[in-house]
Amino acid sequence: xxxxxxxxxxxxxxxxxxxxxxxxxxxxxxxxxxxxxxxxxxxxxxxxxxxxxxxxxxxxxxxxxxxxxxxxxxxxxxxxxxxxxxxxxxxxxxxxxxxxxxxxxxxxxxxxxxxxxxxxxxxxxxxxxxxxxxxxxxxxxxxxxxxxxxxxxxxxxxxxxxxxxxxxxxxxxxxxxxxxxxxxxxxxxxxxxxxxxxxxxxxxxxxxxxxxxxxxxxxxxxxxxxxxxxxxxxxxxxxxxxxxxxxxxxxxxxxxxxxxxxxxxxxxxxxxxxxxxxxxxxxxxxxxxxxxxxxxxxxxxxxxxxxxxxx
Amino acid sequence: xxxxxxxxxxxxxxxxxxxxxxxxxxxxxxxxxxxxxxxxxxxxxxxxxxxxxxxxxxxxxxxxxxxxxxxxxxxxxxxxxxxxxxxxxxxxxxxxxxxxxxxxxxxxxxxxxxxxxxxxxxxxxxxxxxxxxxxxxxxxxxxxxxxxxxxxxxxxxxxxxxxxxxxxxxxxxxxxxxxxxxxxxxxxxxxxxxxxxxxxxxxxxxxxxxxxxxxxxxxxxxxx
Numbered sequence: 001x002x003x004x005x006x007x008x009x010x011x012x013x014x015x016x017x018x019x020x021x022x023x024x025x026x027x028x029x030x031x032x033x034x035x036x037x038x039x040x041x042x043x044x045x046x047x048x049x050x051x052x053x054x055x056x057x058x059x060x061x062x063x064x065x066x067x068x069x070x071x072x073x074x075x076x077x078x079x080x081x082x083x084x085x086x087x088x089x090x091x092x093x094x095x096x097x098x099x100x101x102x103x104x105x106x107x108x109x110x111x112x113x114x115x116x117x118x119x120x121x122x123x124x125x126x127x128x129x130x131x132x133x134x135x136x137x138x139x140x141x142x143x144x145x146x147x148x149x150x151x152x153x154x155x156x157x158x159x160x161x162x163x164x165x166x167x168x169x170x171x172x173x174x175x176x177x178x179x180x181x182x183x184x185x186x187x188x189x190x191x192x193x194x195x196x197x198x199x200x201x202x203x204x205x206x207x208x209x210x211x212x213x214x215x216x217x218x219x220x221x222x223x224x225x226x227x228x229x230x231x232x233x234x235x236x237x238x239x240x241x242x243x244x245x246x247x248x249x250x251x252x253x254x255x256x257x258x259x260x261x262x263x264x265x266x267x268x269x270x271x272x273x274x275x276x277x278x279x280x281x282x283x284x285x286x287x288x289x290x291x292x293x294x295x296x297x298x299x300x301x302x303x304x305x306x307x308x309x310x311x
Numbered sequence: 312x313x314x315x316x317x318x319x320x321x322x323x324x325x326x327x328x329x330x331x332x333x334x335x336x337x338x339x340x341x342x343x344x345x346x347x348x349x350x351x352x353x354x355x356x357x358x359x360x361x362x363x364x365x366x367x368x369x370x371x372x373x374x375x376x377x378x379x380x381x382x383x384x385x386x387x388x389x390x391x392x393x394x395x396x397x398x399x400x401x402x403x404x405x406x407x408x409x410x411x412x413x414x415x416x417x418x419x420x421x422x423x424x425x426x427x428x429x430x431x432x433x434x435x436x437x438x439x440x441x442x443x444x445x446x447x448x449x450x451x452x453x454x455x456x457x458x459x460x461x462x463x464x465x466x467x468x469x470x471x472x473x474x475x476x477x478x479x480x481x482x483x484x485x486x487x488x489x490x491x492x493x494x495x496x497x498x499x500x501x502x503x504x505x506x507x508x509x510x511x512x513x514x515x516x517x518x519x520x521x522x523x524x525x526x527x528x529x530x531x532x533x534x535x
Contacts, residue, residue: 135522151519157486199517240522241481269483270522290524291517292453 041302042191044154048164048184055191062305072225074304076311078281080109081217099266103236103246106170107178110281111246112216113140115169116238117148117206117273119162121155129163137237137274138167139283140218143211144182145310148273149288149297150193150202159194161187165206169216174244182210200259202288203297204273205310218311219275220282223304227256228284235265235287235294237274253284254293259300261285262293368474368481369395370407373436376414379429385418388425392416396482403463405474405482412436413474415462415508439476440510440534449514454529456514459483461507471505472523473513483524485513490528500533510534 041058066074103111119134136152146167153162168181184206192201236248251265261276267290276285276296285296299307371392379388389395395404403417414436418425425432437460440446446458459473462482471485490513492500505511514530 149519149521151525152521157484157488157525240524267520269481269518269520269524272520288519289517290520291455291515295517 041306043188043306044191044194045186045188046161047186048162051163053161058302058306060302060305062308063301066301066305074221074223074301075282076220076222076308078110078113078220079213079217081112081213081215083107083109083112083215083217099251100239100247100249102242103248104172106172106176106246109217110219110277111236112170112179113213113219114236114238114246114275115139115146115167116171116244117146117152117165117167119153119165121160121162123158123160134162135238135240135270136272137270137287138206139273139275140169140213140216141205141221141283141307142218142310143213144185144208145213145218145307146206146208147275147283147286147307148204148206149286150189150204151288152273153187153204153206154189154194156193156197167206167208167212169212170246171238171244172246176244179212179216180210182208182212185209199288199295200257200297203286203303205307207310219277220280221299221304221307222278222280222282222284223299223301225301228253228261229256231278231284233263233265233276233278233284235263235267235271235274235276235296237267237271237287239268240270241268257298259298260295261298262295265294267294367396368405368407369393370410371414373408373412373433376408376433376436377429379425379427379432381426381428381431382424384421385416385423385425386421388416389421405462407476408433408436411442412438413460413462413476415474417463437508442476447512454514454516456512457483457526458510458512461505461509461511463507471502473511483518483526485531486519486525486527487531490531492531492533495532495534500531504533505531 040060042055043058044053044055046053106112115138117136117138119136120129121134122128123130134152136148138146138148138152141147153165154160155162165184165187166181167184168177170178172178186207188205189203190201192198193203231253232250233253234248234250236246238244239247249265249267251263253261253263255262261284263276265276267274267287269290272288274287275283276287278284283299285298287294287296289295369392375392379391389404392406395406402419402421403415406414406416408414414432416432439460441458447456449456457475459475461471462474463472471487472482473485475481475483487502492502492504494500494504510533512532512534513526513528515526515528517527519525519527
């Protein structure tokens with residue numbers, strides 16, 4: 001009963017917020033040129049210390065200005081952090097026909113920015129953290145911001161947020177934590193993911209207690225309004241079949257949609273949230289799904305600007 | 312009038328939300344050392360490093376099951392048979408017996424006593440109808456298929472979990488929200504017709520690649 005009430009309230013609050021936002025969007029539509037129309041997004045956030053959930057319209061001034069100036073490409077470089085760069089890694093652990101290879105020098109850049117994420121849940125709402133963990137991947141996007149897939153932190157089937165997440169950058173084996181681990185403070189995703197499970201909005205962002213990004217650095221990101229077909233990329237994460245070790249799959253973009261990218265890099269369960277990286281260590285997408293073609297949530301103009309706040 | 316009702320409802324919802332959050336905060340024990348799993352009801356592990364390191368489903372022989380004595384703790388049985396892959400979300404362990412059968416040890420609490428003897432437990436094993444890649448495939452390039460045995464379900468969401476006899480003897484949760492379910496003879500079926508230890512073929516378009524993974528099913532066929 002308590003759970004039903006909570007769900008009703010959460011749903012009702014989201015509906016009220018959506019109705020309010022839709023009204024605002026309508027007002028904007030009436031007052032602005034359609035060419036410069038910028039879609040409104042609501043970001044849902046959970047404080048993983050207090051449990052408080054809030055909804056906020058994302059400020060789209062940046063996007064509006066970019067449209068006005070006819071910007072069709074956005075880019076930020078990677079930041080290598082305060083650690084001195086070590087030698088480059090060469091692929092040396094190819095296994096059979098599996099195109100993935102293990103990254104053993106996880107403390108080298110950019111690999112040290114890629115984090116293993118363990119999420120904890122209270123599925124039965126009994127007030128005690130379950131003996132349950134979800135595993136995913138994420139990547140540092142700022143001093144204390146880790147990007148991941150929305151479904152890593154919000155389970156659409158359960159309609160439930162995780163209680164909290166523990167993030168470990170550069171893990172290389174059981175118990176390995178070269179830079180320690182840090183805990184989530186606030187987690188974010190889109191209400192579009194929460195309400196409809198839209199794969200186009202399957203992104204998440206975890207704010208962390210420590211500013212570990214200042215030490216290990218963070219990845220750049222890149223958005224273009226054009227196609228990315230044929231771009232060489234790699235997906236590097238912590239696949240569930242190779243527990244607690246980092247693996248990289250190389251490939252290229254096979255299909256570009258406005259909010260999703262498809263690619264032929266090998267991936268496995270637990271790599272959700274891994275960066276889809278170009279050769280400049282810029283994230284083009286967030287890995288989310290496997291299937292006939294693996295796919296990820298594209299870093300769109302809007303998402304780029306949203307993430308930029310944490311950079 | 313409508314505006315007033317909306318305002319009252321919003322105030323009501325927000326008030327209850329705040330109360331709910333406060334109540335939850337009082338109950339949940341947020342550990343500062345969060346890698347320690349706080350409830351060990353279903354696990355013999357004390358931290359997730361140990362749990363996840365058992366990444367493969369263990370292969371055993373039927374004679375090993377036969378040796379189990381009745382009234383043994385489930386935790387002891389698992390030690391006796393050997394640690395196997397822990398999918399994390401449910402109170403069960405699975406083993407591959409004699410390379411062709413699935414044995415699922417289910418329990419509500421790992422510290423409970425199992426009343427069954429080895430012979431009785433052995434009678435519950437189920438042969439895989441298909442193994443590895445030897446199962447009916449989708450004719451569509453965009454649709455993937457897999458064979459599996461339902462081994463458990465999430466009691467909170469009714470989500471089914473299947474064991475897949477692939478190279479790793481993996482397991483996945485089924486997302487059935489958009490799935491059409493039917494029997495092998497073509498008769499329509501529903502989620503209620505899906506039961507533990509049934510063989511099923513699933514057709515799906517994508518997998519959410521968390522661990523355990525969640526497979527987005529478009530069609531499920533119950534084959535026995």
